[in-house]
Amino acid sequence: MKKQIFHIDRRGFIAGLASSAAFPAAIGSSVGSAFAQGQTPKHGGTLTTVAWPGTTYMNAAITTSGPESFLSPKFFDGLLGYDYGMVEKPALATSWSISEDGKRITFNLREGVKWHDGEPFTSKDVAFTFMEVIKVHHGRGRSLFADLETVETPDDLTAIFVLSRPAPAIMKALDGRESPILPAHIYEGTNIMENPANTNPIGTGAFKLASYERGVSIVMERNPDYWDGDKPYLDRIIVQYIPDASTRTAMLESGQADVVFLNFLPALDTLRLAESPDFEMVEEGYETSASNHQMDFNLDREIFKDARVRHAIAHAIDRQWIVDNVWHGFGVAGATPLHHEQRAFFTTEGVPSYPYDLAKAEALLDEAGYPRGANGVRFDLTIDPTPYGDESLIAAEYIREQLRQIGIRLTIRTQDYAVFIKRCWTDRDFDLCLYTAAMGADPTIGVQRFYWSKNFKPGVAFSNASNYSNPEVDELLEAAQVELDPEKRKEQFAKFQQIAMTDLPTLPVVHTTRATIAWRKVKDHTVDAVGALGNLANCWIEE
Amino acid sequence: MSASPTSATRQTAVPFHFLSGPLPRYVLRRLSQAVLVLLLVIVGSFFLLKMAPGDLVDVLAGNSDMTAEQMAALRTQYGLDQPLLVQLFLYMKRLVTLDFGYSPLNAAPVLDVIMQRWPVTAILVASSVVVSMTLGALLGVVSARNAGKPIDLAISMVMLLFYATPSFVIAICFILFFSVFLGVMPIAGFATVGTQATGLAYAWDVAKHLAMPVAALCTFYIAIYGRIGRAAMLEVLKLDYVRTARAKGISERRVIYVHALRNAMLPLVTMAGLQVSALVGGAVLIETIFGLPGMGRTAFDAVFERDTNLLLGVLFISSLSVVVVNFIIDLLYMVLDPRVELT
Numbered sequence: 001m002k003k004q005i006f007h008i009d010r011r012g013f014i015a016g017l018a019s020s021a022a023f024p025a026a027i028g029s030s031v032g033s034a035f036a037q038g039q040t041p042k043h044g045g046t047l048t049t050v051a052w053p054g055t056t057y058m059n060a061a062i063t064t065s066g067p068e069s070f071l072s073p074k075f076f077d078g079l080l081g082y083d084y085g086m087v088e089k090p091a092l093a094t095s096w097s098i099s100e101d102g103k104r105i106t107f108n109l110r111e112g113v114k115w116h117d118g119e120p121f122t123s124k125d126v127a128f129t130f131m132e133v134i135k136v137h138h139g140r141g142r143s144l145f146a147d148l149e150t151v152e153t154p155d156d157l158t159a160i161f162v163l164s165r166p167a168p169a170i171m172k173a174l175d176g177r178e179s180p181i182l183p184a185h186i187y188e189g190t191n192i193m194e195n196p197a198n199t200n201p202i203g204t205g206a207f208k209l210a211s212y213e214r215g216v217s218i219v220m221e222r223n224p225d226y227w228d229g230d231k232p233y234l235d236r237i238i239v240q241y242i243p244d245a246s247t248r249t250a251m252l253e254s255g256q257a258d259v260v261f262l263n264f265l266p267a268l269d270t271l272r273l274a275e276s277p278d279f280e281m282v283e284e285g286y287e288t289s290a291s292n293h294q295m296d297f298n299l300d301r302e303i304f305k306d307a308r309v310r311h312a313i314a315h316a317i318d319r320q321w322i323v324d325n326v327w328h329g330f331g332v333a334g335a336t337p338l339h340h341e342q343r344a345f346f347t348t349e350g351v352p353s354y355p356y357d358l359a360k361a362e363a364l365l366d367e368a369g370y371p372r373g374a375n376g377v378r379f380d381l382t383i384d385p386t387p388y389g390d391e392s393l394i395a396a397e398y399i400r401e402q403l404r405q406i407g408i409r410l411t412i413r414t415q416d417y418a419v420f421i422k423r424c425w426t427d428r429d430f431d432l433c434l435y436t437a438a439m440g441a442d443p444t445i446g447v448q449r450f451y452w453s454k455n456f457k458p459g460v461a462f463s464n465a466s467n468y469s470n471p472e473v474d475e476l477l478e479a480a481q482v483e484l485d486p487e488k489r490k491e492q493f494a495k496f497q498q499i500a501m502t503d504l505p506t507l508p509v510v511h512t513t514r515a516t517i518a519w520r521k522v523k524d525h526t527v528d529a530v531g532a533l534g535n536l537a538n539c540w541i542e543e
Numbered sequence: 544m545s546a547s548p549t550s551a552t553r554q555t556a557v558p559f560h561f562l563s564g565p566l567p568r569y570v571l572r573r574l575s576q577a578v579l580v581l582l583l584v585i586v587g588s589f590f591l592l593k594m595a596p597g598d599l600v601d602v603l604a605g606n607s608d609m610t611a612e613q614m615a616a617l618r619t620q621y622g623l624d625q626p627l628l629v630q631l632f633l634y635m636k637r638l639v640t641l642d643f644g645y646s647p648l649n650a651a652p653v654l655d656v657i658m659q660r661w662p663v664t665a666i667l668v669a670s671s672v673v674v675s676m677t678l679g680a681l682l683g684v685v686s687a688r689n690a691g692k693p694i695d696l697a698i699s700m701v702m703l704l705f706y707a708t709p710s711f712v713i714a715i716c717f718i719l720f721f722s723v724f725l726g727v728m729p730i731a732g733f734a735t736v737g738t739q740a741t742g743l744a745y746a747w748d749v750a751k752h753l754a755m756p757v758a759a760l761c762t763f764y765i766a767i768y769g770r771i772g773r774a775a776m777l778e779v780l781k782l783d784y785v786r787t788a789r790a791k792g793i794s795e796r797r798v799i800y801v802h803a804l805r806n807a808m809l810p811l812v813t814m815a816g817l818q819v820s821a822l823v824g825g826a827v828l829i830e831t832i833f834g835l836p837g838m839g840r841t842a843f844d845a846v847f848e849r850d851t852n853l854l855l856g857v858l859f860i861s862s863l864s865v866v867v868v869n870f871i872i873d874l875l876y877m878v879l880d881p882r883v884e885l886t
Contacts (some may be wrong), residue, residue, distance in 0.1 A: 048736075053844075056650045065607040199650055211737060214649055214659060214838050219737040238736050242834040246715065251730055254722045279732025418597025418849050422606040460611050461604045 041524065044047055045541035046236040050248045050257045051264055054215035054241040058201040061129060061180050062193060064139040069177050069289070070262070071537050073117075074220055074237065076180030076203035079107055079126065079159075082529040085343055086172055086441060089528070092121070092181055092204065093159075093174075101482040102166025109157040110323070113227045126159040128184035130233045133192055140445055144173055163274035166482045168489065169444035176205065177288060177533045178441065206232040206537040215241055226537065233301045233540035249273075252517065258541070259518035259525060261532035262289075267328035270517050279517055283330075285531015287515040288441040290339035293331070293392065293510040294450075295383075295399075295434045296424075296466040303370075304431075305378060310504045312364035314354035316402045321356075323510055326394045330515060334508030336497040337447050339439040341511075344486065345493040351501045361406045370407075378407035384424060386435035387417050395509065396434055421461045428458055436512065437462055443493055448477045451500055468505030565884070570789075577866040584862045585638070585855055589631055592851055598623050599647065599849045634855065643859070644852035646845075653856035656841065661860060663733055665836040666749075667829075668822045670757045672815050675764035680811060682765065683772020684769065684799060690777060698769065706766035711828045714759040718832070721755065728755055731834030756833040760826060764818055768811055775807035782806075808879055816872040820865045824858075 019344055051070065057063055060072035079093040088096075093107040113121040130151050134141035146166050152160040161170070181204065186197045201209055206228070207220035218239040222232055240257070242248050249269040251257040263270070274281035297304045304310060319333035323543075334352065338346045365371075370378040383399060385392035393414065400410040410432075416422065424433040440446020449455045449462065453469035473496060480492040500506075516532055518525060524538040525531070600617045603609070609617075617652045618624045622633060637644060643653035682698050721728040729735065734748050779785060780803055788802045789795075827839035838861050845854035876883045 050731075056648055063607040139610075139613075142610060142613075213736075214651060214656065215841075216732060216834075217736040236737070240731060240736055240834065242731050244834070247718065247731060247832055247834060248688065250718045250723050254726055254730065256722070256730055393656045416595075416597075416847050417605060418601045418847070419595065420597075421601045422597040426601070457611055459614065460609065461601070462608060 008183050036403065039523065039542070041233045041538070041540040042542065043230070043233050043540070044235050045233075045434050046238060047234050047259065047522065047536070047539060047541065048238040048240065048257045049259050049261060050240050050242045050251050051262070052241055052245075052248070057198040058209065058212075058218075059180050059182060059198060059203070060138075060177055061133045061141075061182050062137040062198065066262075069533060070088055071218065071239070072180045073176035073530070073533060074207040075201040075205040075209065076176050076182065077113075077205050077535070078175040078177070078181065079109075079169075080174040081534065082172070082175055082288065082441075084284070084529050085285070086315045086529050088171060088174075091125075091175070096404075098171075098484075098539065101282045102168070102482070103163045105161040105163070105170070107159045107161075107175070109159060110227055111157060114225055115204055116186075116208050116223065117183075117186075119183065119185055120156075121181075121183075121204050122156040123151075123153035124156075125181055125184045127153050128188060129182045130161075130179070133182055133187065134179055137192060138179075140173070140440070141179065144169060144445055148244050157338070166483055166484050168486075169442040169481065172288075172441040173445060174445070175288065175530055175533075176535060177530060190191060198220065206535040207237060210236065217241065219435065228537055232535070232537040234536065237536065245269075247262045252279075252519075254517070259516065259522050261514075261516045261525075262286075263330065263514045265517060267330055270330075270515055271328060272514075273517055280519060281522050282516045282518070282526050282531075283513055284518065285526035285529065286533070287341045287343075287529040289514065289533060290341035290446075291436050291512045292334065292337075292439055292508050293327075293395070293436045293512055294334065294337075295432055295507045295509055296430075296450075297432060297505055297507070298428065298430055298465070299467045299505055300428065301431055302379075306368045307503065308364045308368040309370070310507075311354060312361040312368070313403065313408070314504060314507050315357045315361040315364070316408075317399055317507070317509070318356040318511055322395050324400060327510055331510040331512045334510055335501075336502045337451060337506065337508055338443050338493065338497060339447075339511050341448075342439060342441075342443055345443055345490055347497060349494065351497050352504075353501075354504075358402075358405055365370070365406060365408075376407055377409050378528050380409045380411065381431040382411045382413055383432040383434060384413050384415070384420060384430050386426040386433075387415060387420055392434050392436070399434075416536050424465055425461045425463060426459045428467075430465075433465060434509070435462075443479070443496075444481050448481075450506055451496075452477050466505040468503065470499065470503055473499055557668050573866075573870055577870075580866060581859060581862055584858050585635070586631065586641075588855060588858050589634070589851065590627075592846065592849065592854060593627055593630075595846075595849070597849060599851070605646065616860040617647075630851075631723040634851075638855075638859070643856040646850055646853040646856075648848050648850055649853070653852050655831050657838075657856055657860050660836050660838050660841050661864075663830075663835055664823060664826070664839070665864075667753065667756060667760065667826060667835065667837060668819055669884075670753060671760040671764065671822065672818055674757060675761040675818070676768055676811060676815055679765045679768020680772045680804070680808070682769040683774075683807075684776055684804065686769065687776035687780065688799065690773075702766040702769045706770075708762065710759045710763055711832060713762055714755065714829055714832045717759060719754045730755075735837060751753060756835060757831050759832075760822065760829055764814075767814060770870070771814060772807060775810050776803060779803045779807045805879060809876065812872055812875055812879065816869050819868045823861045823864055 011061045014449050027065045027521035053067060055071055057068050058071050059076055060068040077092045079091060081089045081091045083089050087097045092110055092113065094110050095108045097106050109123055115121060130145060130148060135145045135148060147164045148161055149164050150162045152162060183202050186202055187195055199212065206223055208223050210219040210221040212218050220237040222235050226232060241249060248260060249265050252260050270281060297310050299305065323329065323331045323333050332340055334348065335348045336351050340346045365378055372378050383396050385396035396412045400412055403410045424430050433505060436444050450464055451468055451473055453474050454465045456467050457463040476492045476496045480489050483489040483492060517525060523540050523542055525536060527538045528534060571882060585853050599621060602625060603617065604762055614855050622630055646653050646656055649656050686695045686698045718730055722730045729752050732752055734752055738748055740748055785803050788798045824839050826837060827843050830837040830840040838857050842854055842857045845857060
């Protein structure tokens with residue numbers, strides 16, 4: 001029953017993308033109430049989940065890598081949490097206020113919170129974490145908190161962010177996944193990256209580490225002193241790292257795992273299990289990990305300096321076909337540089353959409369002065385799909401066949417991950433490159449990096465690979481970085497989406513979506529915007 | 544074979560034989576060969592891995608957003624900014640003191656990672672050698688004794704099936720049947736995660752976890768041992784000493800399993816050496832399917848992560864294991880056949 005609701009929702013919101021303003025509220029409310037309605041959570045039980053690859057660390061303050069993003073919020077809290085639609089809610093901070101000029105953010109901290117080792121949590125931990133760890137070691141934090149000058153700590157339960165200029169995106173990056181608060185008394189005066197606590201976490205979080213076998217498994221046990229009422233409900237969470245996707249499916253299907261988050265099963269297996277009454281598929285709870293699959297045009301190539309060529313290629317690719325057949329419905333056809341989960345800013349209004357139209361594509365190429373040669377070929381190009389998962393390669397094969405129809409001969413180059421990264425971002429030896437990238441909880445965090453001319457940084461992975469430079473776009477992105485008025489920010493991003501899709505340095509191919517698939521006895525694993533990337537303190541098992 | 548008085552005296556005579564002249568010389572020669580092999584493995588794989596574009600820091604930066612400064616600092620920290628020969632020299636210098644270096648993606652010293660993975664591979668390989676050799680030899684003997692009869696034909700057909708079916712297909716069939724359909728076997732890992740069991744209960748838990756992977760690794764080798772065993776047995780059964788044994792009125796069972804089998808084991812032992820070498824690094828597929836963190840999977844991941852320290856460490860220990868096993872097998876030849884001499 002519930003499963004069907006979600007099916008309709010997913011198909012429905014693919015179809016109704018144009019009316020993007022309508023869906024967030026609808027989905028948010030249906031999930032919030034549909035789940036475990038009227039049931040009282042029970043304590044006890046072990047939740048087993050499977051994932052891959054294994055983790056390096058256990059906190060996400062020093063890395064933005066995937067495995068840590070999942071583990072960190074279980075062991076560590078952030079200052080804030082996020083309800084559906086990225087609405088801030090209390091976590092370690094019980095209340096907060098932003099000054100008129102946006103340069104001072106005051107957090108009132110929760111009283112009586114203890115670290116797993118019994119030490120009290122204070123404002124000193126907050127100051128230390130942001131100034132010494134996140135600003136220095138966190139990939140996104142370095143730029144996001146660049147304007148954070150200091151964190152004042154007038155008393156143990158007050159932390160004040162002092163900024164050189166306003167930075168509204170910060171408010172969306174304070175959860176236990178993006179900015180977990182680390183214990184100052186463990187890390188102070190040590191080499192932070194090599195501190196043993198990185199694999200033996202001491203946090204304030206709902207779960208403590210019970211045992212860890214590198215690359216194999218992690219066992220967490222309930223933190224009985226957690227500050228959030230009688231939560232968490234689960235006694236233990238077990239994460240088993242399983243490299244083979246089919247084995248992960250077998251684990252879930254045989255009941256040796258209870259839940260699989262983050263699309264760790266093959267899409268077709270997820271859909272097959274979702275048909276069974278024993279399982280429930282949920283697509284909510286991934287607002288902070290929204291990712292786009294996108295294709296960069298290397299604008300250093302003479303041929304791509306003409307926008308008509310880029311537009312022609314966009315017209316030749318049926319993005320909905322890719323969503324339906326390559327992503328098996330787990331996505332929305334690429335429409336703008338943002339992701340539709342960035343609900344406050346995502347808009348398709350006035351944004352060029354490049355509908356699938358081969359005749360138009362051919363006309364544009366003719367117009368641009370690239371007629372078909374004697375053999376029917378206009379010119380040759382290469383494409384480098386990311387060697388991460390199968391989808392990118394299959395999408396590239398589809399694109400090759402599409403471009404062949406408009407007279408472009410496309411060669412697919414496959415390589416392993418290290419070669420791919422080096423080729424596209426260091427050597428810049430590519431025509432088209434195709435990859436998935438996180439768009440962040442806020443466009444300033446995740447989207448700006450691909451379009452901002454100041455982020456054209458050869459050698460840095462996932463920087464502006466197309467070498468796109470448009471002063472107007474730079475201005476809009478920079479203004480949105482410091483704009484406090486949500487309405488004005490919305491306008492800035494709307495304008496940005498229009499220009500970026502007109503210039504089209506990057507073609508958004510798929511706004512990917514993720515799914516959680518669980519045995520029905522697993523309740524309330526997804527209750528807010530961060531879902532599985534939260535602390536799972538609400539999750540319980542019905543026996 | 545040890546039941547026979549003659550072979551018993553031979554067995555005690557053999558170790559005695561070891562202590563005299565040829566053995567130390569032999570060990571020394573094998574040792575110098577081993578050092579050369581290890582050196583070639585290290586230097587060869589070092590350059591092969593370095594020839595691949597992209598380095599560890601590219602991979603780290605691809606997984607986790609980094610600035611150019613962070614990347615440069617990491618390259619300096621890991622010594623990746625040094626010329627290749629300097630990097631190799633520094634690595635060899637550390638290796639002499641048995642310092643295998645650090646694996647950033649595991650956030651642990653390479654030796655710790657290997658010490659965690661090696662036992663998994665060792666148990667996996669040892670169990671599959673023992674199981675496949677025993678079953679293979681048994682089937683080979685039964686086939687040879689019944690050569691040309693229906694039972695020989697049946698065994699041949701089963702072996703052909705085992706020989707032709709890839710181990711990963713068998714592995715997936717096992718999982719689907721025993722775990723998903725019947726729900727009786729654990730699918731992944733070396734033991735139940737977080738188990739408190741000790742002693743026999745723990746051994747039983749491990750055995751249950753390893754049953755399917757070991758069986759999947761065995762099928763191909765059962766077929767190999769079976770075919771070799773059958774051929775060797777047929778050959779040996781025609782020899783004069785077997786006829787002599789029979790003429791002396793020794794029971795057929797004894798002739799087969801004591802007199803003939805011992806001789807027929809020689810090619811099987813040779814095969815065991817090859818099997819060990821193949822499985823130490825070559826069980827990647829089985830390790831992947833059953834989520835077993837062995838040496839093969841570790842090396843596989845290290846290549847894609849450009850983790851030179853880890854890859855070289857794994858290859859070093861794996862090659863060392865193979866060299867040692869082959870040495871033991873050479874000694875085993877002498878136990879089985881006293882005519883074999885050390886040279």
